[in-house]
Amino acid sequence: MDGKNSLESSKPMTVYVWDMDETLILLKSLLDGTYAEAFNGSKDKRKGIEIGKQWENHILQVCDEHFFYEEIEDYNEPYLDALNEYDDGRDLSKYNFHNDGFGFPYDDWNKRKMAYRHRAIQEKYSQGLYKILDQQTVKNWNDMYNLTDSYTDGWLSSAHALLKQTLKRTKCQNINVLVTSGSLIPSLAKCLLYQLDDVIPANNVYSSWEVGKLRCFSWIKERFASENVRFCVIGDGNEECEAAQTMGWPFIRIDHRPISPYRFPGLTMKSVLSYIDVAYESSDANVEETIESLFLLSKEKDDVYLEGHSLLKQNTETQSCLSGP
Numbered sequence: 001m002d003g004k005n006s007l008e009s010s011k012p013m014t015v016y017v018w019d020m021d022e023t024l025i026l027l028k029s030l031l032d033g034t035y036a037e038a039f040n041g042s043k044d045k046r047k048g049i050e051i052g053k054q055w056e057n058h059i060l061q062v063c064d065e066h067f068f069y070e071e072i073e074d075y076n077e078p079y080l081d082a083l084n085e086y087d088d089g090r091d092l093s094k095y096n097f098h099n100d101g102f103g104f105p106y107d108d109w110n111k112r113k114m115a116y117r118h119r120a121i122q123e124k125y126s127q128g129l130y131k132i133l134d135q136q137t138v139k140n141w142n143d144m145y146n147l148t149d150s151y152t153d154g155w156l157s158s159a160h161a162l163l164k165q166t167l168k169r170t171k172c173q174n175i176n177v178l179v180t181s182g183s184l185i186p187s188l189a190k191c192l193l194y195q196l197d198d199v200i201p202a203n204n205v206y207s208s209w210e211v212g213k214l215r216c217f218s219w220i221k222e223r224f225a226s227e228n229v230r231f232c233v234i235g236d237g238n239e240e241c242e243a244a245q246t247m248g249w250p251f252i253r254i255d256h257r258p259i260s261p262y263r264f265p266g267l268t269m270k271s272v273l274s275y276i277d278v279a280y281e282s283s284d285a286n287v288e289e290t291i292e293s294l295f296l297l298s299k300e301k302d303d304v305y306l307e308g309h310s311l312l313k314q315n316t317e318t319q320s321c322l323s324g325p
């Protein structure tokens with residue numbers, strides 16, 4: 001993996017650890033109707049369900065037709081580089097993936113064949129779907145994206161815009177990492193289909209399916225940690241909340257209900273940064289005392305702190321990990 005050695009260690013860096021489902025994208029809440037229900041009748045629930053079903057079809061199609069999913073779905077790895085030690089770097093341009101005998105048992109030979117597949121998937125991810133899909137499928141996919149974005153008042157595009165902003169900060173060298181409880185290959189397909197591939201590289205996608213989020217967070221810490229690095233977890237679930245607490249990282253809980261300010265569109269770079277600043281400044285202090293002093297400070301001087309303070313309060317008091325939205 002391209003670890004911390006390849007990074008400019010002198011620049012401060014924030015590693016944003018994103019959850020995918022119901023955070024950067026909406027799918028489950030469209031399919032089960034909870035997204036529409038939160039709007040008290042102003043959203044067409046059936047339309048949301050139909051949109052969700054069409055996304056499922058798109059995801060499966062990319063997995064099966066381009067990512068070898070039918071043959072490798074039983075061998076989920078937590079990230080694409082996990083099998084690098086088995087990859088001998090062979091030129092794959094003429095390699096016959098259909099006839100190399102990949103399958104059970106999952107021994108060293110088959111792990112090498114799996115590593116080839118991971119490399120091929122990574123290359124396709126880098127190329128992007130416009131180079132992989134035919135013209136008609138690209139049109140259908142773009143129409144679906146725009147329809148979903150419109151139905152959700154811009155959830156997809158505003159989440160993408162925030163990720164893009166994290167990378168634009170010139171004084172810092174920031175990184176977006178995705179940790180999802182879904183299996184790896186469909187999650188990579190989702191990143192491509194939901195147009196997140198320009199802000200999250202393939203080797204920054206982790207599947208916690210078997211290993212859990214805490215293990216993934218530990219790998220991420222091992223990979224990126226140095227004295228100038230801060231971490232922030234943004235997700236909707238209790239598992240990432242608890243794992244963030246264990247790691248001592250700030251956690252921002254996304255809530256798709258329209259009354260919540262911690263959703264898309266709504267969540268801003270300013271509020272995320274102020275929350276991280278407040279959380280890191282208070283990490284060694286008594287949280288209650290810090291909240292009090294920051295509250296006074298924000299009243300007198302600085303609205304940015306007020307936003308951070310508000311988020312910190314939300315995450316430490318109103319919404320503990322055990323009480324979901």
Ligand SMILES: [Mg+2]
Pocket residue numbers: 019020021022023235236237
């Ligand atoms: Mg989630």
